[in-house]
Amino acid sequence: MREPWWIDVIKAAVIVNIVMLSFAYATWLERKVLGRMQLRYGPNRAGPYGLLQPIADLVKLIRKESFSPTHAIDLLYFAAPVVAAFTALAAFSVIPFGGVWEIGGYEVSGRVADVSIGILLIFALGAIGIYAFLVGGWASDSKYSLLGSMRTAAQLVSYEVSLALSVLGVVIMAGSLSLVDIVERQQETLWYAAPQIVGLLVFFVAGVAETNRPPFDLPEAETELVAGYQTEYSGMRYGLFAMAEYVNMITLSGLAVTLFFGGWSGPVLPGPLWFVVKLALVVFVFMWLRATLPRLRYDQLMQVGWKVLLPVATLNAVVTAIVVVYA
Amino acid sequence: MAVAETKRAIYEGTRIPSPIPSVLQVDPGLREEGDILEVNFGPNHPSTHGVLRLIVELNGEKVVGLQAVVGYLHTGFEKNMEAKTYWKAITYPERIDYVSFQNNELVFVLAIEKLLGIEPPPKAQWMRMLLCELNRIHSHLVWLGTAALELGAISMFWYCFRERDAILDLFELVGGVRMHTRYFQAGGLAEDIPQGFYDECRAFADTMEKRVDDYEALLSGQAIWLERTKGVGLLSAEDAIALGQSGPVLRASGVDWDLRKVQPYLVYDQVDFEVPVYPNGDVYDRYKVHMDEMRQSTRIVQQALHGMPEGPWIVDDRKIVLPPRHELHTSMESLIHHFKLVTEGYRVPEGEVYVTVESPRGELGCYLVSDGGPKPWRVKFRAPSFVALEATATCMSDALVADLIAIVGSLDTVMGEVDR
Secondary structure (H helix, E strand, C coil): CCCCHHHHHHHHHHHHHHHHHHHHHHHHHHHHHHHHHCCCCCCCCCCHHHCCHHHHHHHHHHHCCCCCCCCCCHHHHHHHHHHHHHHHHHHHHHCCCEEEEEECCEEEEECCCCCCCHHHHHHHHHHHHHHHHHHHHHHCCCHHHHHHHHHHHHHHHHHHHHHHHHCHHHHHHHCCCCHHHHHHHHHHCCCCCCCCHHHHHHHHHHHHHHCCCCCCCHHHCHHHHCCHHHCCCCHHHHHHHHHHHHHHHHHHHHHHHHHHCCCCCCCCCCHHHHHHHHHHHHHHHHHHHHHHCCCCCHHHHHHHHHHHHHHHHHHHHHHHHHHHHHC | CCCCHHHHCCCCCCCCCCCCCCCECCCHHHHHHCCEEEEEECCCCCCCCCCCEEEEEEECCEEEEEEEECCCCCCCHHHHHCCCCHHHHCHHHHHHCCCCHHHHHHHHHHHHHHHHCCCCCHHHHHHHHHHHHHHHHHHHHHHHHHHHHHCCCCHHHHHHHHHHHHHHHHHHHHHCCCCCCCCEECCEECCCCCCCHHHHHHHHHHHHHHHHHHHHHHHHCCHHHHHHHCCCCCCCHHHHHHCCCCHHHHHHCCCCCCHHHHCCCCCHHHCCCCCCCCCCCCHHHHHHHHHHHHHHHHHHHHHHHHHCCCCCCECCCCCCCCCCHHHHHCCHHHHHHHHHHHHCCCCCCCEEEEEEEEECCEEEEEEEEECCCCCCCEEEEECHHHHHHHCHHHHCCCCEHHHHHHHHHHCCCCHHHHHC
């Protein structure tokens, strides 16, 4: 029996909370990982191993005054962080984290929404999210924010092209845009990380840029633009932007796991657990990069995007297509 | 990501933006188009060391105009020193450049000694040299950590501060204080070198050799770091000399000039070390000079530990140096000397001197005028940071915002010293 609507609602509520919780603990993990790599301890005061730190941060952000500049354009200024957080959370809904279970006579599938064009939906939501960064920076009427917004727009637009092209190889091999189909095809054959290693590398580099993570964190380069587009945001509005960024990173890691590392599939352990383990490993790599690499310059960023990643991704897609058709 | 070697070539001749060399002026034609965005960096900005304020004019991401505003950390040290006796005034120079405190202390003490006409014993000379070189490593570590942090290599900061902490521990062992030790004084050192210092210092010097290699591997081995630093912030030898540069900035522009070699003070002529000189005048070469200087300083420290002579650590002149504590109970004369020194201080013969040393930032000068009394009549410091800051505008041609941060960082300015 197919899922009735109320199961979808329950699943959506559960997943959205899990994602927000994982955002909170991604910040904790990042601080711990960075701390250890930098001869520090990271948070260790609030609760055992600093595990209550994200909650303390949340309370702090909520209680803080949400300052807004006098000349800010109110509607856009307030809407931007909400849109950013919404699109980031919505994109996770199509990522599958498990197969299909039988619960109480109902077939419950391991994803919030089973969309036949899952990849396109994620990219489309990501593209809407860019507006939030762009509009938020522009509406806050600050020079640093404006510069940050300009950088964000330029960076995200150029890297989105490479990101989309890099997954084309996977789509051609699987013959489907549905993420569930892609995972099932990998279960039948092998993880696409092996045949699509070039696609994976391009996807990862473009993904780091797409989520504004170091070494591509130019939009909010602290030592240049103070905090980029979010300079004039404080309190929970800033918190929503931060959440959007972390959730984007988690979604992108989830997408990487789904497209290249067989999604939820794996021996012995249940599917969702495998998914979480793989996801955590990818997220760890994001943090590792931050601890190691310096930041690129604006023109170098553009060069990497257009002159290196885009040709490589295109070539990869073409070669994959030829191999799939003739072999 | 091949580094654009053509862009890297250092230019010939001069590029000083005229008529004011420290200000980059916007091309009037560009200003009429109306696309110039004026942005204020600092005095509170995450990238400035301390309180430097830069008024930057941007055309898109490109820096087309630049003015530095200084004075936010002006403390009037030089004026204050006129109100203190010489031996109390020694505590002030350390706070002028709070990163290379031993060298600042040294230059003032050398100036007093020159006026007094006394020569400290060899042990004091060697120990001063050792501590100054440790201090140079300390200063370069702070520079490396913050400069890398500004370019986004955040972890370097903590690695550098690990070694910096080890050096501060050594200073604490010697003088009882981690920074601003006031260990040098006219005539020699404040106290004898404590037991156990040599072993600790030798252990540090051995690890430091390896650590510098580690840092260099972590940064020079990275394509992004090379891209960000090579060919950025060019300064030709001619311009560097015209702008009065010294220290690592000058040596990275291909000029072989180090006061420790060309005008040796202390016992620098008795140790073996090289002066690193690089020809390209960009941020990368300034970084290389700093790295090599840390290696050379480690060499000097090792030689100083090896060659440290025995003997007194301070001159035996009761008019200048406090008598040993135990004599106060038995000798009336010692008690009088002690009383006079503590209440009034020693008198320095009338005259004026200018003394220079090679501080981690370059030529550090102290101009001292005495009217024969126990307090300096006038003290003036030639601050290498202030001079280095003047080169910012010249380095800035064809720079982007991100380069601005790299360039200002590479000039290694300490705002306390700039404003004094």
